[in-house]
Amino acid sequence: MHALYNCISQYHPISIDAWEALAKALTRVELPRNAFLIQEGMVCHNLYFLEQGCLRGYYNLDGKEITYWFGFENNFITSFYSFISRKPGVENIQILEDATLWGISYQALNQLFDFYPDLERLVRIINEQYYIRLEERLMGMQFKTARERYEQLLETAPHILQRVSLGQIASYLGISQETLSRIRSQV
Template identity: 80%
Template sequence: MSSEAWGALSKALTRVEVSKNSFLVKEGTVCNNLYFLEKGCLRGYYNLDGKEITYWFSFEDNFVTSFYSFISRKPAVENIQALEDSALWSISFEVLNQLFDAHNDLERVVRIINEQYYIRLEERFMAMQFKTARERYEQLMENSPHILHRISLGQTASYLGISQETLSRIRSQV
């Protein structure tokens, strides 16, 4: 990214601090911001018949938003909640698009971010469709062991698509 684009982006970012258990996005509202997570931990989850289904976690140095809502400008179907006190950098949809018009190299960077998000989404989909619960847990231990130290067992089980009891059983066998 050019120094001109970086300078314009830096001026457009707003620092946001959120406390544990607070929400960046609530289902039914339009997500107007793209965030960069500097410090902390967030989760994305859906409500299904009164049950929270966690489908992602985000940690330091990652971009976070309700991509569906942010891009489509429609109400979010998910919630984004802070699991720890967190510090983020925020940019609005409108300002980001103004910067795209002025700086093509910034648009390229955000396209790459979107591609990385899509890859993670497809990897998650394939794991949920084609791997056993134990294989998903082993993959989590191999690729993201920090999740097991920072996330509750209930939320980890939900993320893996299994019950907390099944997770405990798998953990005792590994």
């Protein structure tokens, strides 16, 4: 839980009372490789902090898995659409490496907001950062070449090649595995 406290402090400081209340509301979750944190058609009831491990978010489209994000240590994880709207999601979140997460339910988090405005501000800032990354990803997919997207991935997350399959990386970049192999041989 120390990693979570350090991560939170980088976004926005919270009071000791708020941290203690948050810590009491958190549940430790350990999941093995290939397990699912959430599957399409389910309502996501929790927001998670990934302490250890790697996972991915993907959609199924005509029987094909379309990976659209990866999560690594010190990332906040949820099916944002489902968590916020309280409706069934259309995404799957799969564990790629044995994972340790800390989860808090939607209800518990909202109850904490009533007593600790600094927690509400913290989550707003986290959501803003998520939105910025989402918009950057959208712009990259629209305006960058496959090679530029690959080079950006290497620049921002070089460890990804050791932790994620090439097929999933290709899907994330919106290219075929053959195109990814060609790009990798040129870089």
